[in-house]
Amino acid sequence: MKTNVPFALLRRSFFAATVSAVLALPALAADNVKIGLLSTLSGPGAGLGIDIRDGFQLAVKLNGGKLGGLPAEVIVADDQASPDVGRQTADRLVKRDKVDFMTGIVFSNVMLAVGAPTFAAKTFYISANAGPSQLAGEQCNPYFFSASYQNDNQHEAVGKTVADKGFKRVALIAPNYPAGKDALAGFKRYYKGGEIVSESYTPLNLLDYGSELSKLRAAKPDAVYIFLPGGLGINFIKQFVGAGLSKDMTLFGPGFSGDEDVIRAVGNPMLGMFNTSQWAHDLDNAANKKFVAAFEKEYGRLPTLYASQGYDAAQLIGAAVRDSKGKLDDKAAVHKALKAAKFDSVRGSFKFNSNQFPIQDYHLRVITQDSKGRVTNRTLGTIFKNHADAYAANCKMPGL
Template sequence: MKAATPFALLSRTVCAAAAAFVLATPALAADNVKIGLLSTLSGPGAGLGIDIRDGFQLAVKLNGGKLGGLPAEVIVADDQASPDVGRQTADRLVKRDQVDFMTGIVFSNVMLAVGAPTFAAKTFYISANAGPSQLAGEQCNPYFFSASYQNDNQHEAVGKTVADKGFKRVALIAPNYPAGKDALAGFKRYYKGGEIVSESYTPLNLLDYGAELSKLRAAKPDAVYIFLPGGLGINFIKQFVGAGLSKDMTLFGPGFSGDEDVIKAVGNPMLGMFNSSQWAHDLDNAANKKFVAAFEKEYGRLPTL
């Protein structure tokens, strides 16, 4: 079976949903499909949202400007990583712009806020990133589909890896929001045979990790697991290595804390860190090579996960 890139999966999911939408509503005689792409395009987490936007728009371009056989109109908006801004913007997209589908959310707290007006309008949401546990459980909704992952998946993989490598004392750090809590829950679910010596939840906009580094120095773990995406991870890794903690503690993280943007920004301090991901730009298959080449040609940079 050939592997597919996340953006290819998202494109195909939207195409299939668009086709189903047209078939299910013949009376509307739809002549185009309208997508509301609401993502984080400013602030510390913007790198993730920009890649979602650029990857989606590239997929539409490579598909001849169509989804489900219909001309596609993509309306792009910035949620500013704010649940309130996200909810208000989603409300506008589904009511005023009357989009057929929504996508693009990075952060799970924003996703949970955006879900309310989106689902109330019976508009399909197809996730390119956020997969909060609530929407896989008690808040499961027939209008929500994910082309990415469940929030805890990558973290479960790292938890097992840390256990398999024999680390006995582990410290955990994540932002205090739904995906952060899902992340550490996933890690702990598969980390067996050792002790969690500290578990810290930090503000989502924190960039100075001095207090957390002091806690690590006092707790003396042999491994540290972080879920700090985008700019959060860039700052933490630099400060962690700069404080000399990498000499005695091995750093682990999910792909979000060790992707191409983070590696480029951090540089040599990334050496010695381990992470997990469902995708990498150098996966050796034809679909991935085509996607990466097209992305680099279009935007002049490597795509991230």
């Protein structure tokens, strides 16, 4: 007996079967890996973005132009330290250029703006610097991994150091943007037994600190804590020393404010300044020794914290590409490989917490002269071992 099946029904059945077959196909290995490196490459913060870029590209070069065994295409763009520019450029990179990974943001206000188009496109963002508290806590996202730190962490280490050294009257200065607020919150979380005599939030583009120096002179703290990265720190420290305040007040900062980029610009007036970091160029591990030597050879200068983070971000991406067997469309496989973090970090011990921010050590450094006569950082010891951020408990990580 013949069965008359309408042609339209046959066509729909064939289409459904074809779609099911396509969806059932395993993810194929990619021909290359494409990275959008969006960073601050102009303005007062340009030095920070340049170091991230240089550290990242050095890792690619040392791996023969590849990451995880695949040829690597790095598309570099300038966010101009602007959330609007960052958001628009990120949207272009994930939609038009179809990058597999994003990285490079320096400033947290830009990172928070860039997150929306990046996560919506299901593109993994590997932070080489910015670590806002929002993304560590209630706004945590499976597509965001920090290869650097959570914003509060270095400042927590300084707060503990200042308290342990017995300073009783402290003044705090930071820029008025998300990372600045995270910074001072972190410092105060671990600074116990003393008084905060003043707390100032300055414009992010401020370069003349005359008003802040007058406040310090009036408040008479015995220690001053600054979070002023890049050109901000350069200008403040020069003006602080020039005003004679360094004779009566001990200056502390996170690694950002006492890093090699600031030292190169300021020089001897920075001698004796304490700062904290999860990394230092004198950390004694094989991966770090290789990185520092290669960076000096390639660029003719000591690397900064930012360069080390750019380098590690590239190595983490490489590990994820390798361990997912290059199947970059398989988001679950890439996520698993990122989470495992099977790479040799220049900072030594490194693993991810449940919110995909690092659990790592933080060290105390002092600016001194080394055996070559260079003004640079020397590591004094470890403040925190396997330190996690304060926001992980608030992260209810959603699925992919």
